[in-house]
Amino acid sequence: MDFTLNSEQSMLRDSARRYLAQAGGASWQGYADMGWLGIAAPEDAGGLGGGMAELAILTEEMGRALAPGPFIDGAVLATRLVDRLAASDARGALLQEMIAGTRRLVPALYEPGIRYQLTPRTHAARVGAGYRLSGTKVLVMDGAAADGLLVTASLEGGVGLFLVDREQPGIDCRTYRTVDGRDCADFRLDLTIPADRLLSAKALDAVEDALDEARLCLCADMLGGMDSAIEMTAEYLKTRTQFGQKLASFQALQHSVADLFIDADSVRSSVLRAIPAFSRGRVERQKAVSACWVNTFETAKRVTGMAVHLHGAIGFTTEYRVGHYLRRAIVSERRFGDVEFHLERYMNG
Structure with a gap:
């Protein structure tokens, strides 16, 4: 296959x-x-209809730049969920607002105590002309700044996806920052919403599919970060003097940087191998994404950690950029399932 x-x-x-x-x-x-914001949206809603290749290219550059904000959560995962699950009369209007940036939706999928399981404890019960939502959602990226949440909740016979206005009464929000400096929120929900806020009563498969797209985007984000950390390290060794010589003149350090480049290139190969799997069956796609995830995050922590190490003390300071790539890798690994979760999914897939 041509990856040019x-x-x-x-x-x-x-x-x-x-x-x-x-x-x-x-x-x-x-x-x-x-x-x-329109790359992941279909053309019939005013989007660009981009595929995984285009999303991976963009998120790789975001990782390189340490771009803040929940692009993967809001512009990939949320967009895909609305596209696949919203009723036809609401779908187009929602997507157009999301593409224009006038409406920010973020998914609220994970809950305390059940790790990365997607079958929620949050419960939805029919009450009159609406639904009563009760439960807790955690690790919602940029949740406090969002206009709305896409909340999974258990319904009789399945898992539903609900659109919940962020400012609606009955939502308790706790905000905090992750180790890599990004805004996050936990929500306690106890509210009644109209029946038309149920986007789908059978949402689990679509959530799984969209999550795999978000996972591969996050792997691409890590690839961009690794590339930048390696470039910074190589440049630092060319300018830093020790024992009267440039650090880059020491063969052991040259070999260390070369090893980092080889490691990062293996992640690039994993991402490129996983992209075509999205046009195949679900089992093959899941195995490809999980294999990519395991290789990416085991490698990313090693590469960015060594980049910090080769910079010496300055690499550990918050003012210096290279350490932020390591922090981003540590936090990102646990966004959509850690290495252990994906090893198990790969083995049992």
Whole structure:
């Protein structure tokens, strides 16, 4: 298979790299102005209809730039869920608002005490013309800044997905920052919502499918971070002097950087192998994504950790950029299932 970027993909990569370097990570509206919020949305809703290759290219550049904000959660995972599950009369309007950046939705999928299981303890019960939602959702990226939450809840006979307005009474929000400095929130839900806020009563398969897309995007994000950390380390060794010589002149350090490059390249191969799996069966896709996840995060922690080590004491400071790649890898590994979870999924798939 030819993995060479076509002209449009090359333009996407180059423009994203320039924009993120100049804008310092940019804003949600900036992403909308660039058209990035529409990459995962279908053309019939005003989106660009991009596939996994385009999403991986963009998220790789975001990882390189340490871009803040929940792009993967809001512009990939949430967009895919609305596209696949919302009723036809609501789908187009919701997607158009999300593409324009005027409505920010983030998924609320995970709960305390059940690790990465997607069958929720949050319960939805029919009450009159609506539903009563009760439960707790955790680790919602940028949840406090969102306009709405896409909440999974158990219904009789399945798992439903509900659209919940962020400011509606009955929502208790606790905000905090993760180790890598990103905003996160936990929610306690005890509220009644209209029946038309149920996007789907059979949402579990669509959630699994969309999560795999988000997982591969996060692997691409890690790849971009590794590449940047390696570039920073190589440049640092060329300028730092020790014992009267540039550190880059020591053969052992040259070999260390070469090993980092080889390790990162193995992750690139894993991402490229996983992209075509999205056009095949679910089992093959899940195995490809989990294999990519395990290789990516075992490698990312090793590569970014060694990059910090080779910088010496300055690499551990919060003011210096290279340490943030390590922190991002540590937090990201636990976003959509850790290495142990994906090893088990791969073995049992």
